[in-house]
Amino acid sequence: MKRGDERAAMNRLGSLGVLLALIALWWVASNAGWVSRVFLPTPQATFASLLEGLNLTGDSGNGELLAFTQATVGRMVEGWLLASLFGVLLGAAIGVSPSVRAWVQPTLEFIRPLPASALLPLAISIFGLNPGMVLFVVAFGAMWPVLLATVHGFAAVEPRLSEVARCLQMSRTAYIFKMGLPNAMPDILAGMRLALTIALIVAVVGEMIASQTGLGQAILLAARAFRASELFAGIVLLGLIGFASNALLAFAEKRLLRWQQPD
């Protein structure tokens, strides 16, 4: 046991070493001028931009990046929550009845591969350029994985369980809450994880196109003004958002699905 712990610690240390080596390579490449600094800022410049933007340096920072991060995260989370809510509701409504499934599912399968961002032009011409429009597209785009996963989860209920429900003369509501949803839960959670990734992507694209305050607009403006260190600071923040949200959901998934694992 102890030796295993030690080995795991060594492995963590080793992989941290590789990461640090990559950063060192970045440092050398940018400082030695292998790549023009217009495209690749030095790590220290990126870090300085990050500190300044997040207002961590004391009084000199402008705190801009902090506000942008809040705006993007807010948009992503709001859209994701709406997507999860409507995805599960619609998915349960469609999935609970085999006949509705037969009529509607081919259409859903057709819409599934459509890029969520392709709806942006349509949404712009209907709603105009405003935050609500971006939120709508984020929610709509992120809804599909949840909806399809819920439908799939309901369709995959063990037939004998449905028979039991019929024998017990369960009402449809009882069936949804006692059999359908618990059975679809792993699928729904996996769909929600995918939905969060899509929500972040669509939020960033929406901010770029519709000029809404946020990291998407910030990095686009930074690139247009050739402020590479600010651009990199924005990319680092977006990476952190993606990393943190994914890790949180993976943790939640593990906790919520504990009943599935035998002890």
Add this chain to the structure above:
Amino acid sequence: MTDHRLLRWLRPWVFPAALVGVFEWYARRASALGSDALAPPSAAARAFVGAAMDGSLWQATGFTLGTAALGLLLGALLGIALGVVLGLSRRAAQLGSMSIEVLRPVPSVALIPLAMLGFGFGVRMELAIVAFATFWPLLVLVQSAVQQVEPRLLEVSRVLGLSARERAFKIVLPAIVPRLFVALRLGVAVALVVAVTVEIAANPNGMGYAMMIAQQSFDPALMLAWLGWIGVVGFAVNAVMLQLQRMVSRRMGVQP
């Protein structure tokens, strides 16, 4: 009996037909009230025929599909190569794990401004972003596929004294082909979505840009035509990949 078959054949079309009908009615009423934000599907169909006749449809579609395919090729080659290495060597996988965990969650669209700065507009920026976006899923799926290769095959390769290169090309790659196609199918879907997204956000080429420009020049009929066409292309490409994947797994003797 024939009634039943007819019903089954017609059933998938009823719901979309109803949707299009409602939309037609709504858009006609809206334009009668003086709104030019929406167009009825019938006008979109006319705009579609127009774009197909003057060739702009095929040119933009070719650009998007070609760039997505090249980007996928690039991302897949790198992803497969690294995935095989990390799948064969536990130590390499553990050493690389933290770097992968840190780099993978960076949303591909965050690189749009960077690619714009580095490559300008055109094929290269889109290629770079598609390659980045497809690299990660292929890396992860190939790595797990290699880790699941029957250990006895690897033992055989050791007994035969194969070199690392021969082991990769003669034992590992053939063994993961069915899973590789599953990964490639996912990669194709990602590549197409990312390519269209890049065109909508920045790159003035291809289907995404054509739709964006139709919206900006207040031509809702053409915009809807593009939206529908992007849906059809995405559906068709995914269907072809699914068929290909099934065919490969059948030929390789795997039950799908």
